[in-house]
Amino acid sequence: AQSVAQPEDQVNVAEGNPLTVKCTYSVSGNPYLFWYVQYPNRGLQFLLKYITGDNLVKGSYGFEAEFNKSQTSFHLKKPSALVSDSALYFCAVRDNGAGGTSYGKLTFGQGTILTVHP
Amino acid sequence: DVKVTQSSRYLVKRTGEKVFLECVQDMDHENMFWYRQDPGLGLRLIYFSYDVKMKEKGDIPEGYSVSREKKERFSLILESASTNQTSMYLCASRDRAGETQYFGPGTRLLVL
Numbered sequence: 732a733q734s735v736a737q738p739e740d741q742v743n744v745a746e747g748n749p750l751t752v753k754c755t756y757s758v759s760g761n762p763y764l765f766w767y768v769q770y771p772n773r774g775l776q777f778l779l780k781y782i783t784g785d786n787l788v789k790g791s792y793g794f795e796a797e798f799n800k801s802q803t804s805f806h807l808k809k810p811s812a813l814v815s816d817s818a819l820y821f822c823a824v825r826d827n828g829a830g831g832t833s834y835g836k837l838t839f840g841q842g843t844i845l846t847v848h849p
Numbered sequence: 850d851v852k853v854t855q856s857s858r859y860l861v862k863r864t865g866e867k868v869f870l871e872c873v874q875d876m877d878h879e880n881m882f883w884y885r886q887d888p889g890l891g892l893r894l895i896y897f898s899y900d901v902k903m904k905e906k907g908d909i910p911e912g913y914s915v916s917r918e919k920k921e922r923f924s925l926i927l928e929s930a931s932t933n934q935t936s937m938y939l940c941a942s943r944d945r946a947g948e949t950q951y952f953g954p955g956t957r958l959l960v961l
Contacts, residue, residue, distance in 0.1 A: 775939065
């Protein structure tokens, strides 16, 4: 079974400082990894994904994430946080489907609330 | 841009009522999904559909059913609503060859 852990329920950073939101995963086979963001009373918006290739993935709104296979991690980062980045962030994983009919089922972490202070 | 819409943003229902949540996508995607979101639990998959009239149970299907009569529409049905089904319900769609799921705005359901 595949799983995702987001070890921090909340992350607080000052505006202008770098931010990191952590994610570790477990999956059989090669992982597809995703980050989504949710603003209050909204659905999830896709930020970025890792499928294959370069371990550093760049996404929307200046976010990036680094895939680390040996540590089974996919941490979300941004060099300089904005107050408008404050939201709920979800990491998600699926396997590549090579092992069976997974139909692209995503497994989500429990979410991390990011608060950026002015 | 992919657009996924859900019929209601907020719903209030009484225990025992039959509840229909509708989801429509406009990108001809084969795969559609229903999740519920609860604080501290993230998103949990209720049901998904990989084609018209096809469906599979997710992780928490009990108390729910689904219908996919047309490719663009995926309905979630609560046969007899209970208070523990109070939650945020999110629909998503994905094309068969793609990797990314696209989400609707969500329906916040309160069962009294």
